[in-house]
Amino acid sequence: MMPGKVLVVGAGINGLATAWGLVRRGFAVEVFEQGPVPNPVSSSHDEHRVTRHGYGTMHRYARLMPEAFAAYDAMWADLGRSHFAPKPLIVFERGATDWIDASTADMDAMGIGWREVDLDRVAQLYPMLNTDGMTRCTEMDGAGVLFPVRILTDLAVHLARRGVVFHANTPVDAVDPEAGTVTVGATVHGGDHVVVAAGAWVARLVPGLAGTVVPSRQAVMFVAPPVELAAAWADAPVFFDLGEASGTYTLPPEPGTRLKIGDHVFTRRGDPDESRAGTDADVERLIAAASGTFRDFHRYVPLERKACFYTVTDDERFIAEPIGARGSVLSACSGHGFKLAALMGDKVAAGIAAGEPYRH
Structure with missing residues (x-):
């Protein structure tokens, strides 16, 4: 398809990443x-948000991660700054799981380093952790944190400079993927293609996804640690606790962020x-889980408890596919969405440019 006009519904990371990929290919957006x-x-x-190469038994996602990191590198080059901080990922098991072995097999194939951590040293290295029941601890490279608000903000500024027209505070009432149009009130906006990247609202605009893509x-x-652990947390890695009673992921405080x-566990509701x-x-199970992950968690000071909505599919896959003759839909699954968004948005844009809408 020769560069024309594409309408993108949704200015979350998937919508903005798709707009970024389209602008790079000469489209009006x-x-x-x-x-x-x-x-x-x-x-x-x-x-x-966490990003990583280790993905447990989700091998297809693991194989995408080198491309996902490269796509973000391309985005940083366009933005003129990086919004990624490399951090080790510390994964520990409380009982046998297959997550670590499956992850390290993929990481070996990708040439990403990892190493076992002696359980006798865990408490010394990470004094905030509760080591009761811990059976294995592994340090994984190729991980770190992305800073979403900074990325979204810089993308919006960058895209506006590139000529992208933003319709903020503009709810879309309907999408016609056969005609490539979106309807807002009495106004119909036309384009050569329309991409629906509406996050948890996607099934309202693409009814065929109802029941497949479920809001969750x-x-x-966000908490503040006890003062005697503040220094340890300031230099902490990302933690994954693989335990039935715990099962947390934890991001340490970085400049401009809090301990999260x-x-x-998907609520699917x-x-x-x-x-x-x-x-x-919302936080009842999370508090119980964190109490198993961290020593004296009752001493951590709550700063905020926050809800968000993911879209969830039964097999935790992305939905990226054509809809109609002139439409595409891009819907992430759970927290996987942000780490893969630059890649997925660019693939959707590449498919539109090639006249063969991308299907994942």
Whole structure:
């Protein structure tokens, strides 16, 4: 397809990454967002997110990660600054799982380093951890944190400079992927192609995804550690706790961010129009899990409990496919979305340019 005009619905990371890929290929782009840009209720809006090469038994994702890191490197070059901080990933098991062995097999194939950590040294190296029941600890390279709000903000500024037209606070009522149009109130906006990247709202605009892509209300907590552990946390890696009773992921405080704790248990419930303020019910399991991961967790001071909405599929896969003659949809799955967004958005853009919409 010769460069023309593409309409993108959604200004979260997938929508902005798709716009970025399109602009690089000479397309005129208009982006429609139901709230401000960036939108604080979008799934993408966060202080920091984990990225990594180890993916357990999800080998297909692992094989994509070298390309995903390279796509972000290309984005940093365009933005003129990087929003990634490399960090080791410390993964520990409480009982046998197949996650570490599956991850290290993929990492060996990719040439990414990793090493076992002697369990007798864990408490000395990481005094914040509860080592009860810990059966294995592994340090993995090729990981770190992305800074979503900074990325979204810089992308919006960069794209506007490149001529992208933003329609903020503009809810889209309907999408016609056969005609390449979006309808806002009584106004129909036309383009040569339309991409729906509407996050947790995607099935409202692409009804065929209802039941396949399910909104899932998730919770994280931002906390301040006890003062005697502040120095240890300032130099801490990313932690994954693989345990039935714990099962947390934890991002240490970085400049401009707070200590964040979450889990990877999908609720598969909720309406994305709900408040993002975390409730007692949202964090009940998370507090119990964190109490198993960290010593004296009751001494950590809560700063904020926050809910967000992921979209979830049964097999945790992305939805990237053509819809109609002049439409595409891009919907991430859970927290995998942000780390792979630069790559997926660029692939969708490349498919539109080639006249063969990308299918994942």
